[in-house]
Each structure stands twice: as structure tokens, then as C-alpha cells.
Amino acid sequence: MARIIIDKDLCTGCGSCISACLYDALELNDDGVAVVDADKCNICRACVSECPFEAISVEGAQNIKDxxxxxxxxxxxxxxxxxxxxxxxxxxxxxxxxxxxxxxxxxxxxxxxxxxxxxxxxxxxxxxxxxxxxxxxxxxxxxxxxxxxxxxxxxxxxxxxxxxxxxxxxxxxxxxxxxxxxxxxxxxxxxxxxxxxxxxxxxxxxxxxxxxxxxxxxxxxxxxxxxxxxxxxxxxxxxxxxxxxxxxxETVNLNDFEPKSHIIEVVGFQNKELRVEDAEIVVAGGAGFACQEDFALTKELADLLGGCVGASRAAVDAGYASHPNQVGQTGKVIAPKIYIACGIAGAIQHLVGMENSDFIIAINNDPDASIFQIADIGIVGDVKVVLPKLIEKIKSHKAKQLAV
Ligand SMILES: Cc1cc2nc3c(=O)[nH]c(=O)nc-3n(C[C@H](O)[C@H](O)[C@H](O)COP(=O)(O)OP(=O)(O)OC[C@H]3O[C@@H](n4cnc5c(N)ncnc54)[C@H](O)[C@@H]3O)c2cc1C
The missing domain is CATH 3.40.50.620 (HUPs)
Known part of the structure; x- marks a missing residue:
């Protein structure tokens, strides 16, 4: 078990370690020497690097400093x-x-x-x-x-x-x-x-x-x-x-190695559907949708564009989409060619999952929504109004192309 050691002879009582400690684990004793409260100490080593007199070290942890x-x-x-x-x-x-x-x-x-x-x-x-x-x-x-x-x-x-x-x-x-x-x-x-x-x-x-x-x-x-x-x-x-x-x-020598687990069989991923991390176009929905039926507009648009549905965590929490489609810090990090964010506010935890997209289109009824700050095109409007119009336009464009 590692613990912090303070060399009494080297410590000058300057207090640098006390201000560096995030856990209030250090104080000066009556002799003006730093002492550590082991119950509070997290062995984060902030005090070790902060001490100008190299009076603090960690005992019990392998230290390959040398x-x-x-x-x-x-x-x-x-x-x-x-x-x-x-x-x-x-x-x-x-x-x-x-x-x-x-x-x-x-x-x-x-x-x-x-x-x-x-x-x-x-x-x-x-x-x-x-x-x-x-x-x-x-x-x-x-x-x-x-x-x-x-x-x-x-x-x-x-x-x-x-x-x-x-x-x-x-x-x-x-x-x-x-x-x-x-x-x-x-x-x-x-x-x-x-x-x-x-x-x-x-x-x-x-x-x-x-x-x-x-x-x-x-x-x-x-x-x-x-x-x-x-x-x-x-x-x-x-x-x-x-x-x-x-x-x-390199020579593989496993003579002295006995693994605790043995893999008997690897079963391949059966789902053949396009994954959000592989899609070039992602239509993502957030809590701006009032219900699952409305959220289905994202799937309709994604299918028309040959893309995949993404979701904010709020949309996953609401049951509109499943976790494999969640984009963000606790979901997937993706970088599609086009990312269409529908009814998504643009919280930092969402942005870290999609900010590397090549082109971002945001639809939100709040003109001050953060998502507009990183969007290439921003549409201020209700997703229930904008998405059906967009879907209609694409459908009629495709129909015209087929007719030619
Ligand atoms: C540790 C941690 C990890 C997290 N990980 C993730 C993560 O991986 N992914 C993630 O997304 N979030 C994550 N979150 C949550 C994140 O902080 C936000 O709460 C979440 O992204 C909000 O989702 P949202 O934008 O859909 O919902 P809201 O914040 O509720 O925003 C909804 C937006 O829709 C707009 N809107 C409302 N009605 C309409 C309408 N009719 N038409 C158009 N726009 C409308 C509103 O103006 C608003 O901007 C995490 C949070 C924490 C603390």
C-alpha cells in the first residue's frame, strides 16, 4: 500500500504542499513541519511535484524515476x-x-x-x-x-x-x-x-x-x-x-504464462444494420421531440438519405432511441460527412461526440441554442414542421430524378 512520506529534515514548512493538496490532507504541525492525514490522502502526488525541497516522496509504490x-x-x-x-x-x-x-x-x-x-x-x-x-x-x-x-x-x-x-x-x-x-x-x-x-x-x-x-x-x-x-x-x-x-x-514465448480465461468461441456481431459510427450521414434527435412517434421523423429522413439515426442522451433516456445510437461523451464519438441535429441543445457532453463531423446542420426552435455555434447551417424552427417539409422536398427531388 503506497503512502506519502515527508522528510522532516528537508521540510522548511513553506506550505506549498498544503495549497497543492486537493483533499485537505496536509497541514503544518507545531514544529512547522508538514504532516499528512492518511485518511484524507489520495496519493495523487500533487504535493510530491509541488515541494521545492524534494522533501516528499511516495513509499510502497514502484518508482522508476531513476x-x-x-x-x-x-x-x-x-x-x-x-x-x-x-x-x-x-x-x-x-x-x-x-x-x-x-x-x-x-x-x-x-x-x-x-x-x-x-x-x-x-x-x-x-x-x-x-x-x-x-x-x-x-x-x-x-x-x-x-x-x-x-x-x-x-x-x-x-x-x-x-x-x-x-x-x-x-x-x-x-x-x-x-x-x-x-x-x-x-x-x-x-x-x-x-x-x-x-x-x-x-x-x-x-x-x-x-x-x-x-x-x-x-x-x-x-x-x-x-x-x-x-x-x-x-x-x-x-x-x-x-x-x-x-x-x-518477436518470438512468442508463453511457456511461463497461464491465462485465467480461455476463449472457446467468438460469436460475430449479428446485426447487419448500419451503425451510427459507420454512417456517412447521421440524423440525430433530442428532447426537442415530444414523443416517440414524432422522433420517428429522424428515421424517415435518415432512410431517405441512406444514413443512420443518432440521439442525444435525453432522447435515449426518454426511450426514443437505444443506447448504441447515443452520440456523445457516454455514447459514440462519430465523424460523419453530414450531421443533422434535430431538437438537440448542444450540451458539451453531446458536442464531444459529433463536433468532428464534416458538415453540421442544426434545427432548433431556440435561436440561442448552443448547437448553432458549431453548425454550418442553422434552421430556427419546430422539428415537427421543418422535418416533414425537408422529407417532402427530398422525396419530390428523388421522384423528379427518377422521372428523367
Ligand atoms: C457525465 C455526463 C455524460 C453525458 N453524456 C452524454 C452523451 O453521451 N450524449 C448526450 O447527448 N448527452 C450527454 N449528457 C447529457 C447532456 O448534458 C445533456 O443533458 C443532453 O445532451 C441534452 O439532450 P438534448 O439536447 O436532447 O435535450 P435538451 O437539453 O432538453 O434540449 C432540447 C433542445 O430542443 C429544443 N427544442 C425543444 N422543442 C423543440 C421543437 N419542437 N423543435 C425544435 N427544437 C426544439 C430546445 O430549444 C433545446 O435546445 C451527459 C451528461 C453528463 C453529466
Missing amino acids: DKDDYHGIWVYAEQWDGKLHDVAFELLTEARQLSADLGEDLSAVLIGHNVKSDAAELNKFGANNIYLFDDSTLAIPNEETYAYLMADLITKYKPAVVLYGATAFGRSLAPRIAAKLNTGLTADCTFLSIDKERKLLQQTRPAFGGNVMATILCPEHRPQMATVRPKVFKKEALSSPEKCNVII
Whole structure:
């Protein structure tokens, strides 16, 4: 169990730690030396970095401070299923190109699976200088436990400064296991990443306190610095002329590893319907609809446009749409070509899910609704009036086209 230790000889009683502590866990004792209340302390380490006299340390936690300068480069875990790379791997590599340039260090990808060698060329197109490859029949079905074991070993061997993962169902299960094995930090669901060039630290920004503030999180004492990012937060962009990359083939040695779970069978996703995260056009509805029957207008318009229905959380809570269609902080992050927001106010928790859309059309009866601030076209009006008109117009336009 970790605890904060204050060196009485080094502490000058300056009080910096007291003002840095968010939990009121520190005070000066009668001798003018800082003391910590263990019941209140969350071991957040704010006092450790704030103390100008290096009088505060954490006992009981592995501290790799001594060798952190040995960690270099940025890695992206390239998730694949059945040999098909997940788009989030390309999105992360695209974003990490700038991070590695700012850090002045290599960008690498890690690929684990069976018969995945051909995927290495794809990763190279997105800027990976090195690709670490585990290719073995025992890895055909991705198992977080086995993959975490291999990743932790690989990280210990090559010491990357930063490792990024997609916040997919698999990535969300994999990354914390690796963080726990390596006793390092992990920032989940980042929406922005950058490099503090002076301190060579990854700045990991994500919504906090219900999305009301954006928190930038650092991992200054442990390595590697690790973050997950949800699909579609970053755009993917291949390089026109990528440099040649090194493919480093790693031996899969699982002799000393006994996983607690064995996957017997993987059942494919049966629903063949277009998913909101894959749709190029999304017609999303919010609490501006008075009932389910009215909300059905979004489906009618989406079907006409070959798109998919999205929803705000208020619409999901009202039972108008199901959770897989929810867009936002606790729903999907999407980046369609066209996003039509109908009766949606534009709360920050909704915007983080759709603000990367190429073109945003908003329909709202309140001219001051926040959604208009990010809309390319804003229509002030009642959804029950505007949507039927829009649907009629599109229908008659399609009929005319068919007649020609
Ligand atoms: C931790 C946390 C996570 C969250 N995650 C999400 C998330 O993932 N996704 C999400 O969407 N929200 C999320 N929320 C909720 C979010 O804060 C908002 O409450 C929600 O987005 C509001 O949905 P809404 O805009 O549909 O409803 P409202 O805020 O009720 O807005 C309805 C809008 O419709 C307009 N309107 C009303 N009648 C009409 C009409 N007849 N015609 C046209 N316009 C009309 C109103 O002017 C208003 O702007 C989260 C909140 C928290 C705290």
C-alpha cells in the first residue's frame, strides 16, 4: 500500500504542499513541519511535484524515476480482428506523427495476431518507423490476458516513452492490464494529445467532472506514459510517400504464462444494420421531440438519405432511441460527412461526440441554442414542421430524378 512520506529534515514548512493538496490532507504541525492525514490522502502526488525541497516522496509504490530517461519513442498498439486492422490504429498513428516529431523520437506500432504480417505494410503507410510483430497461431483469437502479457514484456524490453491504445472494447480491457503490470498510469478516453517539449511529457487531455472541464493529465514519474483514445476522435491520413520501416519479429514465448480465461468461441456481431459510427450521414434527435412517434421523423429522413439515426442522451433516456445510437461523451464519438441535429441543445457532453463531423446542420426552435455555434447551417424552427417539409422536398427531388 503506497503512502506519502515527508522528510522532516528537508521540510522548511513553506506550505506549498498544503495549497497543492486537493483533499485537505496536509497541514503544518507545531514544529512547522508538514504532516499528512492518511485518511484524507489520495496519493495523487500533487504535493510530491509541488515541494521545492524534494522533501516528499511516495513509499510502497514502484518508482522508476531513476531510469525514466531510458524510455524513448511513441508506440501505437495496432488492434486487429481476423487480420483486419481497426481504423483507430491509423487514426492514432496519424496523430502520433506530430507527437513523435515534437518529441524528436521514433514512432512505432505493435501488431499482435496470426497471419497479420501483411498488415505491417498498411501501418507503414501511416508513418510507423518500426513495427514490432508477434505472429503466431496461439494469438489467432485476441485474448486480453495473453496480449497484455506480451505487451508488458515488450515494453520492458524496448522501453517506449509513450504507448497509445484505441478505446475500443478490447483496448479498454487491454490497456489497464498492461498499466497494472507495469505500475504506470493510464489516461482513458483522451480527446486531445500534445507534447510538453520542454519536459518531454505527453499532455493527455480528457473531459472531467461530467464533461464540465477539460483536464490535462501528466504522468511525470512513471513510464511508459499511456493513454486510450476513442475511435473517430482523430482523423486518419496516410502518407503519400512513407519512409521504409523496420519490422521486428518477436518470438512468442508463453511457456511461463497461464491465462485465467480461455476463449472457446467468438460469436460475430449479428446485426447487419448500419451503425451510427459507420454512417456517412447521421440524423440525430433530442428532447426537442415530444414523443416517440414524432422522433420517428429522424428515421424517415435518415432512410431517405441512406444514413443512420443518432440521439442525444435525453432522447435515449426518454426511450426514443437505444443506447448504441447515443452520440456523445457516454455514447459514440462519430465523424460523419453530414450531421443533422434535430431538437438537440448542444450540451458539451453531446458536442464531444459529433463536433468532428464534416458538415453540421442544426434545427432548433431556440435561436440561442448552443448547437448553432458549431453548425454550418442553422434552421430556427419546430422539428415537427421543418422535418416533414425537408422529407417532402427530398422525396419530390428523388421522384423528379427518377422521372428523367
Ligand atoms: C457525465 C455526463 C455524460 C453525458 N453524456 C452524454 C452523451 O453521451 N450524449 C448526450 O447527448 N448527452 C450527454 N449528457 C447529457 C447532456 O448534458 C445533456 O443533458 C443532453 O445532451 C441534452 O439532450 P438534448 O439536447 O436532447 O435535450 P435538451 O437539453 O432538453 O434540449 C432540447 C433542445 O430542443 C429544443 N427544442 C425543444 N422543442 C423543440 C421543437 N419542437 N423543435 C425544435 N427544437 C426544439 C430546445 O430549444 C433545446 O435546445 C451527459 C451528461 C453528463 C453529466
